[in-house]
Amino acid sequence: MVPSPPGVAALFIGFFTIGARGFGGVLPWAHRAIVEERKWLTATEFGEVLGLCQFLPGGNIMNVSIAVGARFRGAPGAVAAFLGLMAAPVAVVVALGAVYDQYAEHPVVRRAFAGLAAAASAFVLAASLKIAAPLRGRWLAIALTAVTFVATAVFRVPLQLAMPVLAVLSILVLWRFET
Amino acid sequence: MSENLIRLCLLFGQLSLLAFGGANTILPDMQRQIVDVHHMMDAHTFAALFALAQAAPGPNLMVVSLIGWNVAGLSGAVFSILCIAGPSSVLTFLVARVWQRFRDAPWRKAVQNGLLPVTGGLLISSAALLIRSTTLDWSLGLLTAAATVLLLTTKVHPMPVLVGAAALGAVGVVG
Numbered sequence: 001m002v003p004s005p006p007g008v009a010a011l012f013i014g015f016f017t018i019g020a021r022g023f024g025g026v027l028p029w030a031h032r033a034i035v036e037e038r039k040w041l042t043a044t045e046f047g048e049v050l051g052l053c054q055f056l057p058g059g060n061i062m063n064v065s066i067a068v069g070a071r072f073r074g075a076p077g078a079v080a081a082f083l084g085l086m087a088a089p090v091a092v093v094v095a096l097g098a099v100y101d102q103y104a105e106h107p108v109v110r111r112a113f114a115g116l117a118a119a120a121s122a123f124v125l126a127a128s129l130k131i132a133a134p135l136r137g138r139w140l141a142i143a144l145t146a147v148t149f150v151a152t153a154v155f156r157v158p159l160q161l162a163m164p165v166l167a168v169l170s171i172l173v174l175w176r177f178e179t
Numbered sequence: 180m181s182e183n184l185i186r187l188c189l190l191f192g193q194l195s196l197l198a199f200g201g202a203n204t205i206l207p208d209m210q211r212q213i214v215d216v217h218h219m220m221d222a223h224t225f226a227a228l229f230a231l232a233q234a235a236p237g238p239n240l241m242v243v244s245l246i247g248w249n250v251a252g253l254s255g256a257v258f259s260i261l262c263i264a265g266p267s268s269v270l271t272f273l274v275a276r277v278w279q280r281f282r283d284a285p286w287r288k289a290v291q292n293g294l295l296p297v298t299g300g301l302l303i304s305s306a307a308l309l310i311r312s313t314t315l316d317w318s319l320g321l322l323t324a325a326a327t328v329l330l331l332t333t334k335v336h337p338m339p340v341l342v343g344a345a346a347l348g349a350v351g352v353v354g
Contacts, residue, residue: 019236019237019238020236021236022236022237022238026236026237026238048278048282049275051282052271052274052275052278052282053271054200054201055287055290055291056199056267056270056271056274057195057196057197057198057199057267057270058195058196058198058201058263058264058266058267058268058270058271059198059201059202059238059239059240059263059264059267060201060238061238062238062240062264062267062268063267063268063271066268066271066272066275067271067272067275070272070275070276071275075272078268078272082264082268085237085238086237086238086260086264088236088237089235089236089237089238089241089244090237090241090244090256090257090260092235092236092237093231093232093235093237093241093244093245093248093256094244094248094253094256096231096234096235096245097228097231097245097248097249097256098248100227100228100231101249104227108349109349111348111349111351111354112345112346112348112349113227113230113231113345113348114313114315114319114348114353114354115319115322115344115345115346115347115348115349115353115354116227116230116231116233116234116341116344116345116348117226117227117229117230117309117312117313118313118314118319118320118322118323118326118344118348118353118354119230119233119322119323119326119340119341119343119344119345120226120229120230120233120234120309120313120341121226121306121309121310121313121314121323122322122323122324122325122326122327122329122330122340123233123326123330123337124203124206124302124305124306124309125306125310125323125327126326126327126330126331127203127302127306128299128302128303128305128306129327129331130331131200131295131298131299131302132299132302132303134295135295135296135299141295141296142296144296144297144300145296145297145299145300145303146300147300148296148297148299148300148301148304149300149301149303149304149307151300152207152208152300152301152304153207153303153304153307153308156207156211156215158208158211159194159197159205159207159208159301160193160197160208163197163199163297166297166300167199167293167294167297170293170294170296170297171289171290171292171293171294172293173293174289174292174293174296175289175292175293178292
């Protein structure tokens, strides 16, 4: 049932395919490649790794590459999985950046970008509403969300200050006053 | 290394360990530092690069690479991604070994629960700041609103939404 654990090269290649296919979100591809295709982890194990990676700071899928690589081959495995994940996206982004630099002033390209950017804003708005939805009815949590918004969007408090203060405040307040 | 690239690396290195909830929660601070404090680009370019990164394959954090490219070329793209990923990756590497012990600890649930409103507030900030720089006229605002409703109420894949929005812009229906 369990195939032999992947080597460093297999980790690089596996995560390369995840990064290269990850249009519009990498996570579903990561699940498909790691659990269904290569069977490196069971669905439960993948869920546990993902839970850790969402809990820690940093890009979720980058953290997944580090954790999965480390699990099978230690530090070299983590580095290989991370580099595999990033290789294709960095190449694509650099190519897109070069094209953008060249044609940014062209009227049609500029208008296409205005539309694209409006849709990209919608992605972030939709994501934020999805995150906030479970807070409905929890007035303390909603107040803490509002304080975070006002501090960072209106007063532009630096994140280096806002994150530790708000995180500690939020953790203590919700732990003490919410059941 | 140019002065701006060193500045970017320091910025991304600091933001790495603050990026609870992924890349989009650090957008407000990235925009504040890159656009408002250091004037490396204007808010419109920042939003355009973010949009470009959304349309490209790969993690959400690719916007960091694109900003690096815009500021300092190829080395900018590579160093930026290494700086944003470095500190958080080391942390993940270390914690992954001992995670089993803490997975069901009560304090872990309290921390995760407490971080949620902060992450949510930061994401709403990101959305507000992005919308302010992408809503160049009412038709683009309408497009953002329509796309948001579409994403929230259907299971549509992100790609057609991005391509459709770009096409509407290109032919002059919006913008």
